[in-house]
Amino acid sequence: MTGSWKITAYASKPLVHQALLAHEEETDWDPEVILSGREETPQTPDDWVLEAWYSRKPVQADKAAVAALFGDDVPALGIEKLPDEDWLTISQQGVKPIHAGQFYVHTPDYPPHGDPAVCSLSIPASQAFGTGHHETTAGCLAILTAMKRSGVVARHMADIGTGTGLLAFAALDLWPNALATASDIDAICAEVVEFNAAENHVAMGPGNGQLAMVIADGMDDPLLQARGPYDLLIANILAAPLIELAPDFAEAVPPSGHVVLAGLLETQEAKVRAAYRRAGFRLASRLVNGDWSILWLRRRRA
Incomplete structure (x- = not known):
């Protein structure tokens, strides 16, 4: 898919968590717009980035919707056009499998766990x-x-x-x-x-x-x-x-x-x-x- 875009906001870990929670409560959010949050780098675990992924160029209303997730403490928002790649694949890059209890949760980009005693569950990271x-x-x-x-x-x-x-x-x-x-x-x-x-x-x-x-x-x-x-x-x-x-x-x-x-x-x-x-x-x-x-x-x- 071509024409992929991203809105990015750099903020503290609590602020990005707050925005993700607000997104969960947002009933009018466009289901085509994928939202994700992650550490900016492993060396700075308290510095996070929130990313909203679009298959079209974001308009002002899109930027306002992302800003609204932060309430009164809105960080600077950046908009960038991405290379002509599958935007959903890009949004899932870096989301590595996790092992919790007897479960191994991975995106479709990763294979199941090799141990038959471990239950592998495949869930798209965009969800x-x-x-x-x-x-x-x-x-x-x-x-x-x-x-x-x-x-x-x-x-x-x-x-x-x-x-x-x-x-x-x-x-x-x-x-x-x-x-x-x-x-x-x-x-x-x-x-x-x-x-x-x-x-x-x-x-x-x-x-x-x-x-x-x-x-x-x-x-x-x-x-x-x-x-x-x-x-x-x-x-x-x-x-x-x-x-x-x-x-x-x-x-x-x-x-x-x-x-x-x-x-x-x-x-x-x-x-x-x-x-x-x-x-x-x-x-x-x-x-x-x-x-x-x-x-x-x-x-x-x-």
Whole structure:
């Protein structure tokens, strides 16, 4: 594809994280525009760059949309035309595979892991936060692996805010006979999950060992409610909706059931844990990956 362009913003790691989170909440974002964030260099881990990739020349509205992600602290934005190469391939350069728990997450540009004991999952790097390369998703993969190794049994499970479907795929690999449901508020995720499921040989459908996909706001969906209660519920979203959903999750998870929460900064952890403590959950374990907290909670017995 020719005519590839890029908008670039250099900023601190927290500012780029803030922009990526704002992008996740942006419902009107053009799905053709790919956004990514990374370290500027390995030697400067606190200096980050945010890149927006276009198959056309960006207009002023595009620049304003990127600037809006930073709120009141907007860095200088640069626009450049790229060589006549596949812009999606360019956007994925440098995104190396990651190994988290028993999972190996890679882009289609890389081969699967050679060890049959490791589950390889192929997710395009252009698919933002659900790829496994963000600390929250990688942390969830590690926590889920630890849960399985500790003897947790999941027969009914749900991945709320599934995005790419990655965490649902991982959970089905760990508990292959479970009745699994994935949901997201964004309708485009249905196509994304179906595509990624086919690429990773995950069966879509309503039965045990298959993945059922619904578009829903939180737990507000008849199928989500009918397929519960859930002895494992995963939600890698953001702190504010996690707090808001605590009572709904408590209704959906029986005593001794498990929830995995992510998408919250370590500075937001106290408020999230307080909301879930009030809803009847206790902390089983936690993991901090970068600036992010990943929580494993259990519903207390009545």
